[in-house]
Amino acid sequence: MIGKIKYKRVLLKLSGEILLGNKSYGIDEKIITFLADEIKKVYKKRIQISVVIGGGNIFRGKKAVSVGIERTTADYMGMLGTLINALAIQNALEKKSIPTRVLSSIPVPAVCESYIRRKAIDHLEKNIVVIFAAGTGNPYFTTDTAAALRASEISATLILKATKVDGVYSDDPKKNKQAKRYNTIKYSDILSKNLKIMDGSAVALARDNKIPIIVFAINKKNAFLDAIFNKGKYTIIK
Numbered sequence: 001m002i003g004k005i006k007y008k009r010v011l012l013k014l015s016g017e018i019l020l021g022n023k024s025y026g027i028d029e030k031i032i033t034f035l036a037d038e039i040k041k042v043y044k045k046r047i048q049i050s051v052v053i054g055g056g057n058i059f060r061g062k063k064a065v066s067v068g069i070e071r072t073t074a075d076y077m078g079m080l081g082t083l084i085n086a087l088a089i090q091n092a093l094e095k096k097s098i099p100t101r102v103l104s105s106i107p108v109p110a111v112c113e114s115y116i117r118r119k120a121i122d123h124l125e126k127n128i129v130v131i132f133a134a135g136t137g138n139p140y141f142t143t144d145t146a147a148a149l150r151a152s153e154i155s156a157t158l159i160l161k162a163t164k165v166d167g168v169y170s171d172d173p174k175k176n177k178q179a180k181r182y183n184t185i186k187y188s189d190i191l192s193k194n195l196k197i198m199d200g201s202a203v204a205l206a207r208d209n210k211i212p213i214i215v216f217a218i219n220k221k222n223a224f225l226d227a228i229f230n231k232g233k234y235t236i237i238k
Helices: 016-020 029-043 061-066 071-095 117-125 143-153 186-191 202-207 222-226
Strands: 009-014 048-053 098-103 129-133 158-163 213-215 233-238
Touching: 009 016, 009 143, 009 233, 016 029, 016 071, 029 048, 029 071, 029 222, 048 117, 048 143, 061 071, 071 098, 071 129, 071 143, 098 117, 117 129, 117 143, 129 143, 143 158, 143 202, 158 222, 186 202, 213 222
Parallel strands: 009 048, 009 158, 048 129, 098 129, 158 213
Antiparallel strands: 213 233
């Protein structure tokens, strides 16, 4: 039912690992270009788009802790990894003539703007894609939580969690062929069943602010656009 816009302002949550493609480290140029194409399809519908991306393809805080780096330091290092990814996505979008701003929770004035809620909303209202970098700016919080926080702050009407699977399953579908995919599931069930699709604090924050979450497979063409317009395969958490 393309044409009727149900969600005016959305937040897309990407994991850093998605940017790996077939690489073991870093950023796959083909994946970045593909993501920019998918975002452009939604942008052309004049839907306001914000993005939060992880940094696992550059640096994983948990792994660093295991080799002796102090947790707070490791988390800040991970935040800088998300900034690298944000700049890469910005570059890919601007190559396609899509105006984009990176807003970082950690001030890095030489490369991007600092996060200010009113500034972010102003950009979105001008139909500029906003990429939120450096998580919440605090250690001990995941980028999932950052996504739910920023979505709440900018009054987004939908969070889209992009993954490699087409929704939320009762178990890991790669390990358990009998795993059931949910079309719809409640926030409370995600938490009580301890389903690992998204950080628990992020789900609770989205629940408290009544923001639905769509979990979908980003590696399929048009999946981002289709999810917004109630097409394709996905799970909605509400």
